[in-house]
Amino acid sequence: MTHLAPEVRTxxxxxxxxxxxxxxxxxxxxxxxPDRDFLELRKRVRTWWVIVGLFSLSLVWSPKAxxxxxxxxxxxxxxxxxxxxxxxxxxxxxxxxxxxxxxxQYWFASTASYGMFxxxxxxxxxxxxxxxMWMIGETDGFLRAAGTLHWALMVTVFSLSHAAFLLVMQxxxxxxxxxIYPSEVSMQFPxxxxxxxxxxxxxxxxxxxxxWGKTLGGRKVAxxxxxxKTYAGLIGxxxxxVAFAALIGPRITFLDPTRSLIAGLIIGMAGFTGxxxxxxxxxxLNIKDFGATLPGHGGVLDCVDSLIFTAPLFFHFxxxxxx
Numbered sequence: 200m201t202h203l204a205p206e207v208r209t210x211x212x213x214x215x216x217x218x219x220x221x222x223x224x225x226x227x228x229x230x231x232x233p234d235r236d237f238l239e240l241r242k243r244v245r246t247w248w249v250i251v252g253l254f255s256l257s258l259v260w261s262p263k264a265x266x267x268x269x270x271x272x273x274x275x276x277x278x279x280x281x282x283x284x285x286x287x288x289x290x291x292x293x294x295x296x297x298x299x300x301x302x303x304q305y306w307f308a309s310t311a312s313y314g315m316f317x318x319x320x321x322x323x324x325x326x327x328x329x330x331x332m333w334m335i336g337e338t339d340g341f342l343r344a345a346g347t348l349h350w351a352l353m354v355t356v357f358s359l360s361h362a363a364f365l366l367v368m369q370x371x372x373x374x375x376x377x378x379i380y381p382s383e384v385s386m387q388f389p390x391x392x393x394x395x396x397x398x399x400x401x402x403x404x405x406x407x408x409x410x411w412g413k414t415l416g417g418r419k420v421a422x423x424x425x426x427x428k429t430y431a432g433l434i435g436x437x438x439x440x441v442a443f444a445a446l447i448g449p450r451i452t453f454l455d456p457t458r459s460l461i462a463g464l465i466i467g468m469a470g471f472t473g474x475x476x477x478x479x480x481x482x483x484l485n486i487k488d489f490g491a492t493l494p495g496h497g498g499v500l501d502c503v504d505s506l507i508f509t510a511p512l513f514f515h516f517x518x519x520x521x522x
Contacts, residue, residue: 202262204385206451207392210399211255218248242495250493250502254398258391262366263309265394269363270305275499276355277301279489284351287344293331297348300324301356308363316364320357325349355500358507361514362397366390368514370453374521378453385453392451393517400444400463401509404470407443408436425478428471437467458520465516466509473508477501 203211221244228240257268281294300320307316329345368390370378380386412432420428441463448459477500481487490498 202384202388203259203391204382204388204451206381206385207258207395210395210447210451211258214251214255218244218251221247239495244495246493246495258394262388262390265366265391266305266309266363269359270301272499272503273305273356273359274298274301275492276359276503277351279492279498279500280351280355281348283484283486283489284347285343286347287337287340290332290335290337290344290348292335293328293348296324296328296331297352300352304356304360305363308360309367311364311367311369313364316360320352324352328352354507358511359503361510362394362506365393365397365514365517368393368517368522370521376455376458376520378521379449379455380453381450389453392453396444396448396452396454396459396462397466397510397513398506399447400440400466401470401505403443404436404440404467404509405474405505407439408432408471411435411439421475421479424475424482428475433471436471437464440464440467440470453521454517462513462516465512469508469512470505473505477504477507 225241225244228235254265254268257265277297281297286294304316304319307319328348329341332341332345370389378389380389381392385392409427409432412427412429412435415429415431415435417429417431419426420430420433441460444463444466445456445460448454448462449456452459454462477489481489488497489500492498493502496502
């Protein structure tokens with residue numbers, strides 16, 4: 200645990216404390232309202248215990264142990280995506296390369312090979328997958344199949360892998376801004392703090408937008424896609440996320456208050472957009488959830504829908520300022 204800065208350890212303990220409070224509240228609600236069904240709430244809380252437990256264990260284990268954990272999340276998300284979207288029978292042989300791309304992409308992330316990391320899926324796999332398709336000789340539905348498979352890799356592997364790259368990110372010698380490290384350990388291992396910041400602000404943004412939307416109501420942003428999303432929820436959620444990011448950013452990362460505030464704004468807007476994009480996809484596929492892997496949440500993609508957009512944008516913002 201010597202690679203974890205004191206502020207990151209404190210954050211992990213706070214997460215478990217929050218889960219303990221959530222468990223007690225769910226049990227209390229069940230006793231006070233025996234006629235109401237709180238099964239879904241209890242399932243969500245139990246699932247969060249598992250997610251937070253495994254994620255925390257991977258962070259504690261070693262500086263890079265969370266990278267294969269996130270890679271496994273990408274694998275499950277890709278599997279869900281491909282199982283829900285229509286694919287041609289002839290493309291079964293091509294899917295092998297798509298799944299192999301998960302291993303390669305996260306290996307580039309673990310070795311901090313930024314050049315290959317940034318071009319492998321958007322360029323190399325973009326060229327190879329349709330090439331392998333025409334080699335099969337099946338032309339019916341070629342455009343739809345190629346577009347679907349490449350978008351699946353971009354969404355579930357390329358985007359999420361940016362969260363893994365945060366673990367190995369180091370401040371460059373010619374960085375545009377000078378980092379402000381909260382502790383000596385974070386100077387050597389800044390990655391866990393950056394990853395915790397990204398995930399915490401992303402998840403809190405989802406919660407804040409839902410709470411503000413249900414509390415204030417008002418005009419809906421996209422009623423045909425997600426009837427629960429309102430402008431009041433969007434604005435209230437983003438402002439609350441910005442304040443939350445400005446509060447915790449300087450305490451667990453090397454971001455100064457201004458950069459923390461900007462990061463909170465980026466994550467707030469991107470998280471909202473990512474959620475709506477995944478909702479639009481589910482509407483198109485006529486499904487409620489991407490799967491049932493996570494009780495109370497649906498599938499893995501349902502749980503990381505916002506992170507798909509927030510991870511790459513936050514990564515490149517930090518990389519531009521400090522990389």
